[in-house]
Amino acid sequence: MAVVRNIQLKLDVPEDAHSVLDETFEQFRQAAQYVADAGWSGDPTEIEDTKNTLHDQTYTAVRGQTSLQASLVQSARNLAADALGNCKDRILADGEKASKPEFRGSVVVYNGRTITYNNDHVTLATVSDRVKAEFVTPKDEEGTPFAEYWTSEWERREATLHKRNGTYYLHVAVEKEVEPADSSGKLTENGVVLGVDLNVDGYLAVTSTGAFLGNADYLNHRRHKYERRRGNLQQTGTRSAHLTIKSIGSRFARWSSDYLHRVSKAVVREAVENDCTAIAFENLTHIRERISNASKFQQWAFRELQRHIEYKAEEYGIDADMVAPAYTSQRCSHGDCGFTHEDNRDGEDFECLKCGKELHADYNAARNIGWRLVQHWLKSGAGRATSQLALKSGMLNANGDYTPSALRG
Structure with a gap:
């Protein structure tokens, strides 16, 4: 690797x-x-x-x-x-x-x-x-x-x-x-985590460092536009229309794949620039219910984006680890608060009912996702007590100690 x-x-x-x-x-x-x-x-x-x-x-x-x-x-x-x-x-x-x-x-x-x-x-x-x-x-x-x-x-x-x-x-x-992670999936040294929240609407990916990447709504808009044109051509029923359907289908497939490639590249670049050793996602097997109402295309895009990020991250020796998604969108990620309530989130807005902290909801979720992996490392005895979560303004280690960007080496 x-x-x-x-x-x-x-x-x-x-x-x-x-x-x-x-x-x-x-x-x-x-x-x-x-x-x-x-x-x-x-x-x-x-x-x-x-x-x-x-x-x-x-x-x-x-x-x-x-x-x-x-x-x-x-x-x-x-x-x-x-x-x-x-x-x-x-x-x-x-x-x-x-x-x-x-x-x-x-x-x-x-x-x-x-x-x-x-x-x-x-x-x-x-x-x-x-x-x-x-x-x-x-x-x-x-x-x-x-x-x-x-x-x-x-x-x-x-x-x-x-x-x-x-x-x-x-x-x-x-x-x-470098040698990849061992068979247990754990690295033997401490590391830095980039939390990433993936979505089927709004921003495609939001990181714990405050990067808002891609536009799922635009991706869906292009898909709907393609579907409408395909439907109109199907009604025509001519051979020329059939050939056009194949042509625009291939173009859209290439475009959507390239778009996801660009977003995944930006996520990995964010991890590289912050010296991260791992990228944390919500466990895909546990969030199928959350995206079950999404279209097949949206579900495909969600999985494909995660796959692109995983293999691109591997090229830089960065692991892709999964965490349980429960309450990542409802928990306050600010400081030691951690207050969790479903009314904390209202669409794209997050305002903690306890401490009053206001954040973009997806950014708050990305911080929680990354923090969950840091805490998992600490509790699992993987020898990563000084592991850190990469934030927009600095680093937060597993013991809760915060280091602003200006003080980092």
Whole structure:
């Protein structure tokens, strides 16, 4: 099982190499912007974010307009495609307004073909010759990310070069294969839990860190729109209508699967960014009754989203654990309160009748789901007394001790 971490390294770039790196920043920005312009459409449903399609539309032109080598052109395309996809999600899924991606900052994305790692320096591809840049390491490296991850045990992967206030920084993804959980399903070390509340309406997924992801209502709307069109075509009864039904069915299946993929990727990214070792869900076998009134499509989407999250999390060495769902939506997750009553929740609103705390109901449920796993670890004797629940504002450990974000290392 692969575990991925990201570390930031300060670079000492020779003065005479600044101009060529700065030109590389600019041409990389121009390449990404060209792709974003090509993929953007005034109609949100027509935004093109498929990398292969964008490659066919832009690669030759970008190569002709810049001095970037092929791999850097591809990295710029990927960056633009991701930005277009995020805009598309915000517009279609979350109902937000989004403008065309505009690339203004200094950033270049490097892969194995454009960066060479050494113990004390890297060489970077540019619009001209390669540039050698040495690492600026802390005087006392003990306990730093550099000391922990810049070792032979971790494989160095993709990196992103940034320039801030005249200083160059390299953000490097490092990866290591680790042993999975043992046969009992328990890890032997303490960890951090991300609680996740999944839904068939409203937000698809809400995390204990306060991330509201996806729009189940929009997903259902697209499904209803597809069903209406299919019904109208079925009434037509022609061969052409039959072929159209197959075509729109395939398109909708691809779209819905891709949409769930994006949401699951965002959930796992939230876990990675908070250094979580586990994601907690409600036990699917225990919540079938709660979603029994949902359509077959909604039930499929619920299960599929959970499945996507589980296998994507595994790629980062993050477990997916299940907890009993009883009262997670009725219990107050604030501090030591824990007051549980069915009248605490009213639709999307949660207001504790005892302590008065007001939260979004799904966010409150996500906190309870994650907390239940932390408490389970503590009570089961799994050796995780210092396990923590990842919250929007900090960490809460199994003993109830809270650490604000600003105080965490």
